Amino acid sequence: MTDISIVYPPNQVSLREVGLRDGLQMVKKYPSTQGKLNWISQEYNAGIRHFEIGTFLPKERYPMFADMDDLITKISNLENAFSTGLSPNKHGSLDGLKSGVSEIHCVVSASEAHNLANLNRSQAATLQEIKEICSLRDQQKIPTHIGVGIAMSFGCSISGHVNPSAVLSLAEYCYSLGADLVSIADTVGYAAPRQVEFLSREMYKLADNKPFGVHLHDTRGMGIANATAALGQGVRLLDASIGGLGGCPAAPNATGNIVMEDLVFLCDNSGFNTGVNLEKLIQVRKILKQEMPDEPLFGALAKAGLPKLN
Amino acid sequence: MTDISIVYPPNQVSLREVGLRDGLQMVKKYPSTQGKLNWISQEYNAGIRHFEIGTFLPKERYPMFADMDDLITKISNLENAFSTGLSPNKHGSLDGLKSGVSEIHCVVSASEAHNLANLNRSQAATLQEIKEICSLRDQQKIPTHIGVGIAMSFGCSISGHVNPSAVLSLAEYCYSLGADLVSIADTVGYAAPRQVEFLSREMYKLADNKPFGVHLHDTRGMGIANATAALGQGVRLLDASIGGLGGCPAAPNATGNIVMEDLVFLCDNSGFNTGVNLEKLIQVRKILKQEMPDEPLFGALAKAGLPKLN
Numbered sequence: 001m002t003d004i005s006i007v008y009p010p011n012q013v014s015l016r017e018v019g020l021r022d023g024l025q026m027v028k029k030y031p032s033t034q035g036k037l038n039w040i041s042q043e044y045n046a047g048i049r050h051f052e053i054g055t056f057l058p059k060e061r062y063p064m065f066a067d068m069d070d071l072i073t074k075i076s077n078l079e080n081a082f083s084t085g086l087s088p089n090k091h092g093s094l095d096g097l098k099s100g101v102s103e104i105h106c107v108v109s110a111s112e113a114h115n116l117a118n119l120n121r122s123q124a125a126t127l128q129e130i131k132e133i134c135s136l137r138d139q140q141k142i143p144t145h146i147g148v149g150i151a152m153s154f155g156c157s158i159s160g161h162v163n164p165s166a167v168l169s170l171a172e173y174c175y176s177l178g179a180d181l182v183s184i185a186d187t188v189g190y191a192a193p194r195q196v197e198f199l200s201r202e203m204y205k206l207a208d209n210k211p212f213g214v215h216l217h218d219t220r221g222m223g224i225a226n227a228t229a230a231l232g233q234g235v236r237l238l239d240a241s242i243g244g245l246g247g248c249p250a251a252p253n254a255t256g257n258i259v260m261e262d263l264v265f266l267c268d269n270s271g272f273n274t275g276v277n278l279e280k281l282i283q284v285r286k287i288l289k290q291e292m293p294d295e296p297l298f299g300a301l302a303k304a305g306l307p308k309l310n
Numbered sequence: 311m312t313d314i315s316i317v318y319p320p321n322q323v324s325l326r327e328v329g330l331r332d333g334l335q336m337v338k339k340y341p342s343t344q345g346k347l348n349w350i351s352q353e354y355n356a357g358i359r360h361f362e363i364g365t366f367l368p369k370e371r372y373p374m375f376a377d378m379d380d381l382i383t384k385i386s387n388l389e390n391a392f393s394t395g396l397s398p399n400k401h402g403s404l405d406g407l408k409s410g411v412s413e414i415h416c417v418v419s420a421s422e423a424h425n426l427a428n429l430n431r432s433q434a435a436t437l438q439e440i441k442e443i444c445s446l447r448d449q450q451k452i453p454t455h456i457g458v459g460i461a462m463s464f465g466c467s468i469s470g471h472v473n474p475s476a477v478l479s480l481a482e483y484c485y486s487l488g489a490d491l492v493s494i495a496d497t498v499g500y501a502a503p504r505q506v507e508f509l510s511r512e513m514y515k516l517a518d519n520k521p522f523g524v525h526l527h528d529t530r531g532m533g534i535a536n537a538t539a540a541l542g543q544g545v546r547l548l549d550a551s552i553g554g555l556g557g558c559p560a561a562p563n564a565t566g567n568i569v570m571e572d573l574v575f576l577c578d579n580s581g582f583n584t585g586v587n588l589e590k591l592i593q594v595r596k597i598l599k600q601e602m603p604d605e606p607l608f609g610a611l612a613k614a615g616l617p618k619l620n
Contacts, residue, residue, distance in 0.1 A: 155617055155619060157617075157618055160618060160619045161619050188617070189610075189614065190617040190619070192575070192576060192579030192580060193535075193538045193576070193579075193580065194579060194580050194581065195579070218610055219610060219614045220572065220575055220610050220611050220614055220617070221534055221569060221572035221575070221576075221609060221610030221611055222534060222572070222575070222576065222610075224531055224532060224534065224535045225503075225534045225535040225537070225538045225576065227535070228503045228535045228538065228539070229538070248614065251613070251614040251615065253613055253614075254610060254613045254614035255610045255613065255614070259531060262530065262531035262532070265502070265530055265531070265532070266502060266503070266531075266532065266535065269502030269503075269504060269505070270502060270503065270504050271504065299531060300499075300528055300529060300530050300531030300532075300564060300565045301530050301531055303561070303563055303564045303565065304499065304529045304530055304558065304561040304563075304564035304565070305561065307465055307467075307498070307500040307530070308467055308470060309465055309470045309471050309500070
């Protein structure tokens, strides 16, 4: 296993493209495998190194993720690139352990109501599975990294207010189970910067030099402001997608994930050199437009172009 | 003259609707006077108290602003509401002094190149005019407030980088001339939060309890993040427009002013109670859609709705 500090260097910002997973959950037409491979190639060439490429689910019922193996192979052949696959349950995690993916991303919800609705079992049962999968991982010759995402960390569309201390307790417990990484997710885009600032600061203390991430949606227009707040509190892993592809299941017509292009502009102008070529990154939108012509793409920078500075 | 601390109370956030001015500079079809009056009424009923209602320009050549007198009268009849009119030159300011508007907003650019391109004269000549108009204002029985906006404060689409110290010197000089208020404007949407944070902090020191404002555009997706940065450094006056109406002349198809609805959500979730009813505010978009059917309206909150919190 590559040391986690090489996957997520503590002193630089890692940006993970999640459009190939989060983005495909609500689209009308799925991109072809070749389209996905081109997407990965071009975004890698622009400078992105982390890709969440799908969810480990039965291929028959979830055709949009049936080609995950091809994407994992592709990414493993790119220097210093890393693949993440989402796992909704133990079965998926077992598939993940066999897949060669760099990281399995497990999920637990900050609210019991959403955990039941999303995963059809309790938080306790979900955590027990995460414990088991971490044990199995430890027996691998080349162990896979395990990340845990805490959904609804900033409020829940089913049960409303979420207590930040419940999120932090969950995060601490996941690290104790053997997770290499914990991410807090604003699954339905409820957060405002002050909340993100608070929870990121507490996560920074709690993680104690272990990597942690923040997964944001722009559902209520706060995405880039929330990313700014997270960066200011030591967050060094942020998820985003080209064109903001990806929706919020509780708000079908709303904006989706935070926009990768705009996020790169933010990072580069906040003292974090991403090394990403923004002109090339913006070109990746063309692939999405070709492969998913019905999907709206968001993002301001692609419309306006870069500032003309001398 | 109403004391400036009543117009802009130092301990609360003032949000100024600028769509009736900045928003109308690039639209294809102008709203009717009745449409504008409805817009003001409904936005006032939602809780907004500051309106920039046009530019003092020759009515024959600028029909979109020909009804400013009606709007000024309307606003003067609303309790605790304030009108601002932009003035591009001395002639406009003289019209403004006679108009009964609460505040005349003069403009100078942070870059000489943009000042020449925008106002057809030098920064020095523009400042001389502002000095003269402040003197004339002082002779009024009921003096009008004079604000000065410093265009291109965060970078210029003609001459590129703008030195922050040049902006601060201009601001200081404008206060010394008698301006009640100075605003720094990201006219072409070049700013990122770190820049806004720095310049807002310096403006806070320089203004020394006099009001100052920040005028932001969302051209590169940083609008709400920049507003967050400004609020964090003591800025208590922000301009915005319903639906983000208003463009950036240097980027014709780009997003416009920061979106009032999203800005209110930000403020309310950042410890600043705006007192604005967001549901009512979102309804104002309908007027804009009716009056200007070809104009795209931006903003995430109107699409997603408010979070369901208990």
